[in-house]
Amino acid sequence: xxxxxxxxxxxxxxxxxxxxxxxxxEVVTEEAVEVNKSTVNVTMSEWDVNVDPNYKMGKHIKPGxxxxxxxxxxxxxxxxxxxxNNKHEELEMSADGTMADESKLDILGVIEGLKPGETGxxxxxxxxxxxxxxxxxxxxxxxxxMVYKFIAR
Ligand SMILES: [Cu+2]
Numbered sequence: 001x002x003x004x005x006x007x008x009x010x011x012x013x014x015x016x017x018x019x020x021x022x023x024x025x026e027v028v029t030e031e032a033v034e035v036n037k038s039t040v041n042v043t044m045s046e047w048d049v050n051v052d053p054n055y056k057m058g059k060h061i062k063p064g065x066x067x068x069x070x071x072x073x074x075x076x077x078x079x080x081x082x083x084x085n086n087k088h089e090e091l092e093m094s095a096d097g098t099m100a101d102e103s104k105l106d107i108l109g110v111i112e113g114l115k116p117g118e119t120g121x122x123x124x125x126x127x128x129x130x131x132x133x134x135x136x137x138x139x140x141x142x143x144x145x146m147v148y149k150f151i152a153r
Contacts, residue, residue, distance in 0.1 A: 035126070036064030044136055045074035047144035055150040063129045063152045068122045072114040078146070080111040081137045082122060088133035088147040098139035113138060129153045 038061045041052045053059055072078045084106040091100040108127075111120040129152050136146035 036062040037067070038062055038064065039067045039069065042068055042070045042080065042148070043073045044070065044078040044080075044146065045072075046076055047141065047146055049136065049146050049148045051148055051150070056148075060151040060153050061127070063127055066124045066127045066152070068109075068111065068124075068134075069119060070111045070114060070121070071119045072116055075116055076141075077113045077115055077138050078136045078141065079113045079138050080120075080122065080134050081105070082108040082110070082124070082134045083132060084108045086131035086133045086149050088135055088149060091135070091142065098143075099137050100135060100142045102137065108132070127152050 040055070040061060043050045043052075055061060068080065068082065070078070070080045081100075081102065092104045093099065094101045109122045109124055111122045114120050131149065131151050133147060133149040135142050135148075
């Protein structure tokens with residue numbers, strides 16, 4: 001009789017282990033649907049926009065949370081205007097012709113003007129798949145082709 005009860009106890013232990021492991025599986029499933037988080041470092045100078053890694057070279061950003069970190073490595077002020085599309089060429093200009101007319105743009109977010117050496121960031125919480133561009137819209141800089149285009153997919 002004693003042997004039998006030990007056997008049933010160990011069966012119960014097996015059952016408990018089985019239960020706890022199925023709970024673990026559920027946790028794993030929840031983690032799998034977590035939002036992708038990407039951090040993209042951008043540097044600007046006169047008149048370059050550099051992105052690390054370079055998403056122009058066939059790499060893409062995953063849709064989800066995107067953090068853009070901009071560092072001004074130049075001698076002038078720079079900013080970043082993230083557009084909700086990839087139309088970054090021949091944008092309509094402001095009345096004085098120095099910058100893109102922001103009232104005509106579909107803007108997702110902005111990093112305000114940074115002085116030389118400064119760093120700023122922009123977080124987009126849920127970037128859908130698509131193609132996007134950003135520009136530096138400090139007066140005169142868009143005309144110097146301070147633009148960058150990337151894909152989220
Ligand atoms: Cu600039």
